[in-house]
Amino acid sequence: MLREGISEAEFACDLYARLVRAGHQGIVRFARFNVDIAVGQFGFGENSLYPTSFDGPGGCLGLEPAAPVLGSRDRLLRSGDLVFADLGCGVGGYATDKTMTYMFGRPLPDAAIAAQRRCEAIERRLASLLKPGAVPSAIHATVMGGLESEFLKDFMGFGNRQANFLGHGVGLQIDEPPVIAQGFDEPLVEGMVLALEPKKGLPGVGMVGVENTYVVTPQGGRSLTGNQPGLMLVPAG
Numbered sequence: 112m113l114r115e116g117i118s119e120a121e122f123a124c125d126l127y128a129r130l131v132r133a134g135h136q137g138i139v140r141f142a143r144f145n146v147d148i149a150v151g152q153f154g155f156g157e158n159s160l161y162p163t164s165f166d167g168p169g170g171c172l173g174l175e176p177a178a179p180v181l182g183s184r185d186r187l188l189r190s191g192d193l194v195f196a197d198l199g200c201g202v203g204g205y206a207t208d209k210t211m212t213y214m215f216g217r218p219l220p221d222a223a224i225a226a227q228r229r230c231e232a233i234e235r236r237l238a239s240l241l242k243p244g245a246v247p248s249a250i251h252a253t254v255m256g257g258l259e260s261e262f263l264k265d266f267m268g269f270g271n272r273q274a275n276f277l278g279h280g281v282g283l284q285i286d287e288p289p290v291i292a293q294g295f296d297e298p299l300v301e302g303m304v305l306a307l308e309p310k311k312g313l314p315g316v317g318m319v320g321v322e323n324t325y326v327v328t329p330q331g332g333r334s335l336t337g338n339q340p341g342l343m344l345v346p347a348g
Contacts, residue, residue, distance in 0.1 A: 119182025139199035151198025153182035159195035159317040168310040190216025193317040208306035209336040210322035216347035230320040231340040233309040241332030247295040269312025278307040303327040
């Protein structure tokens, strides 16, 4: 679906059609008041850093200022772009949450690839801790405490906009408790489902990182949304 000259909005619409044909129920629900999501957040390059009121690390320029959703009609894909796609999919009333990133036409700078791989390692660390009895706030403190101050700059957001969590519950709604964040002290229970989404904003590049939906098991989190880490290289031809 990614081709030279496609707009963010066109890409989002093409992807939505594929999802529905594959069994997506057509909508996902959020508990938070006044959250508007058409399909997800989509951005080429630095559009994925554009600030919105949505409580998450990614950004989205959107269709217009009054509707910062879906993707821009005017931002067209070109060689060298980062592609950021953060979306939910619902089947039988239940949702998943997943983010994928792509490199279109040619690889991103080495520093961007290194930041992506670091986010993938953080996700694996988080997933290993998703066991019954683990406390979400303790998981958050453990993982955040192991990150260097330089890496924490623009981690889980960009500029002065930063999400204060590393993951969140997913079920009938995409933003359910528990949350991997301070203040969530109830232990995890086997069978709970959470999305883990370590991401980092990079000036001149966009939002790199990863997100998958996991179920809590005694062996740690088991991914329900695959294991492709992201930054797949997509030929421009």
